[in-house]
Amino acid sequence: MSTIRCANCGADNVAGAQFCAACGAALVTPAGPPPAPPTYPAAPQQAPAAYPAPPWAMQPTPQQGTGTATAALVLGIVGLLAWLLPLIGLPVNVIGIVLGALGRRGPSKGTATAGLVCSVIGLGLTIINGIAGAIMMVNLMHGR
Numbered sequence: 001m002s003t004i005r006c007a008n009c010g011a012d013n014v015a016g017a018q019f020c021a022a023c024g025a026a027l028v029t030p031a032g033p034p035p036a037p038p039t040y041p042a043a044p045q046q047a048p049a050a051y052p053a054p055p056w057a058m059q060p061t062p063q064q065g066t067g068t069a070t071a072a073l074v075l076g077i078v079g080l081l082a083w084l085l086p087l088i089g090l091p092v093n094v095i096g097i098v099l100g101a102l103g104r105r106g107p108s109k110g111t112a113t114a115g116l117v118c119s120v121i122g123l124g125l126t127i128i129n130g131i132a133g134a135i136m137m138v139n140l141m142h143g144r
């Protein structure tokens, strides 16, 4: 049982009493009726807003990897068509291989791999075509 000391006369009164039994002064309860500040209930509601972002949300945006993989596939397909012209096919295939290798680190691994394979095939065809073209040029020059 706790008691309340009267601020006016210093007498101890039963906890919960509103007036001093000795002098009749109004008692200010130390624990008192909780004022219940209106700002207090707002604090727990603000907690979720300050929730730290989970680590997986900080990963690089998937769009970038998807774009690289898609570009690698497009370049690979273009390279397969452009190998007839080594001047065009060679840079296209080299870029396609680079982008394919980069894209395989991203989420679109299958697309990037497809682009990488297409670019490698295209590069091989481009080199063969370039060598064949060079041999043909040499033969033509020797023929004259």
Ligand SMILES: [Zn+2]
Residues within 6 Å of the ligand: 006, 007, 008, 009, 010, 011, 020, 021, 022, 023, 024, 025
């Ligand atoms: Zn009193």
